[in-house]
Every structure is written in C-alpha cells, then in structure tokens.
Amino acid sequence: MFTGIVEELGTVRSIRRGPQWAVVSIGANTVLSDLKVGDSVAVNGVCLTATAKDSTGFTADVMHETLDRSSLGVLTPGSHVNLERAMAAGGRFGGHIVSGHIDGVGTIAQVRRDGIALWYTIEASPALLRYVVEKGSITVDGISLTVAWVEAHRFAVSIIPHTASVTLLGEKGVGDVVNLETDLLAKYVEKLLRPQEAPQPERNITWEFLAEHGF
Template sequence: MFTGIVEEVGTIRAVRRGAHSSVLSIGAALVLSGLKVGDSVAVNGVCLTATGKDEGGFTADVMHETLNRSSLDSLHAGSRVNLERAMAADGRFGGHIVSGHIDGTGRIAAVRGDDNALWYTVEAAPPLLRYIVEKGSITIDGISLTVAAVTDTGFSVSVIPHTAAVTILGQKGPGEVVNLETDILGKYVEKLLRPAENPSQPGGISLEFLAENGF
C-alpha cells in the first residue's frame, strides 16, 4: 500500500525486454534505504517487486498485464520515474490510499499556468472517468492529487510548484501518456451495490436494505 507521496525521482538504467515482459534496472538513492529483495516499490504509480538490489539501484520484473495497463512499456534507458516505497505501518498518511494497481492510462491534453500553479487537463476513457469525481483523489504517475474538475472526456488537477519540481509531472506536456489509478473506495462501493441491479443475485446493498437497517 502507498500514499501517492513521491519520495524521489529515479532513472532507468536499463530495460531488458522479453516476449511479453520486461526487467527494469532503476537507479535510485533514497528508496534504497531499508529496501530488501521482495519489497514493493511504486514506479510511476505501478507497484513492482524489487528482485535485486545494489549500491546504485534495484531491479524489478514487469509482467504482461502490467505492460498492457500502464505506460511502463515506453520506458527506456535514461527515462525518469517517480519512486515511492510501500508505506510503513507507523508512517504518516500524507496522500490517500494508493494500491499501485493501475486502472489504465490517460493523455495530457493541456498544461496552463495559473499564478504559481500548473493546471493539467488529462483525457481519459469513460470506464475510468466513472470513478473520478470533483474534489476526489486521483493518482497520476504515482502522485496523489485532488481532482479540480471533471468533464465527459477528461479531468483537471492543479499542481503546486513543489510537486512539479520533485516529480516527473513537471517535465510532462500535452500528448504524453500518464498512469492513472482511481480512488479504490469508489470501486469497492460499486462492487457492493452492483448485486442490487440483478435481483437473481443475492446479497449487496439496496435502498430496502439501508432502510431496514436505519439509514
């Protein structure tokens, strides 16, 4: 589990590609502290398992499903990536609940300045937009952000200078692809409510259930 607070920007040292998978070698410093083989690290918001570690970085396997769902397939030697270690049990919850399981990708449609902030408009598909709500949380390339506006084709976020400076988002512009993870709470609520849409399927939450239980 992660919080969406990026700890450092790392650099892809090498990519070894298989038929349907990849092995990433990632240069890092801060996230190496306490990192052990088998630990989880979010790379541009994607939860990966450290399979090796040396003084200058770590390696991680990327499976077929992850390449299909995320932008990791476009990484190459020299690419910069956002890194975050899994949250410690006694850590501060500075962002929001982030699983590191990417729902899909979006494309930056526009970037504009607003005094000291940067507004990013991101195009996304309807299956993702259904879980994105104004003033809700969204993870973009592993960064916990607040949704400022939602339309039929995308959404917008306002990014403070610090976030733009310490993550790769500040270097991205229109046309670039970003990893998106929607708020996990919305997906669980939908899962609980869905059986109510099918009377033949028992369980779930309905208006009748809520009324019977005092809601």
C-alpha cells in the first residue's frame, strides 16, 4: 500500500525486454535506505517487487499485464521515474490510499500556468473516468492529486511548483502518457452496490425424469 507521496526521482539504468516481460534496473538513493529484496516500490505508480539491490539502485521484473496496463513499456535508459516505498504501518498518511495497481493510462492534452500553479488536462477513457469525481483523489504517475474538474473524456489537476520540481510530472508535456489509478474506494463501492446475478438452477429434465414423476 502507498500514499502517492513521491520520495524521489529515480533514473532507469537499463531495461531488458522479452516478448511479454521486462527487467528494469533503476538508480536511486532515498528509497534504498531500508529497501530489501522482496519489498514493494511504486515506480511511476506501478507496484513492483525489488528482485535485486546494490549500492546505487535496484532491479524489478515487469510482467505482461503490467506492460499492457501502464506506460512502463516505453521506458528507456535515462528515463526518470517517480519512486515511493510501501507505506510503513506507523508512517504519516500524506496522500490517499494507493494500491499501485494501475487502472489504465491517460494522455496529457493541455498544460497551462495559472500564477504559481500548473494545470494539467488529461484525456482518458470514459470507462476509467466513471470512478473520477470532482475534488476526489487520483494518482497520476504515482502522485496523489486532487481532481479539479472532470468531464466525460478528460479531467484536470493542478500542482504547485514543489510538486513539479520533485516529480516526473514537471518534465511532461502535451502528448505524454501518464499512469492513472482511480480511487480504490470508488471501485469497492461500485462492486458492493452492483446487483448480483441470481444463480440459475440446474435444468436436468429428461424423459426418464418425467416418466418417474408420472408425466
């Protein structure tokens, strides 16, 4: 579990790809302080497991489902990535509940400055945006942000200069793809409220059954 508060920008050292998988090596500093092999790290919002660690970074495997759902497939050596360790039980909950399970991707349609703030308009599918509400929370490339407004095919967020300077979002512009994770609570509420289909009884009517019961 994560909170969407990015701890540092890492740098992809190398990436090895197979037909339906990838192994990525990421240079880091802050997240290495207590990282152990087997620990979870959010990389651009995607929960990955550290499979190896050295003094300057760590390595993680990326499976087919993750490549299909996220933007990790376009990473190249030198790419910057947002990094956050899994939340400690006694840590501060600075963002919102983030699982690290990406729902899909969006595309930045507009970036504009408003005083000290930067506004990002992001296009995404209606199937994903059904879980996005105005003034609710959304995770963009692993960053916990507040939704300013939402429409059928897009939504907007606003960030302060600090967020732009310490996260990958400050480097992105129109046309760039971002990973999106909607509010986890919204998906659970929908599941609980959705009418469940009643189980259909087995239909084993045969001529023998009818004859046995006097038909």
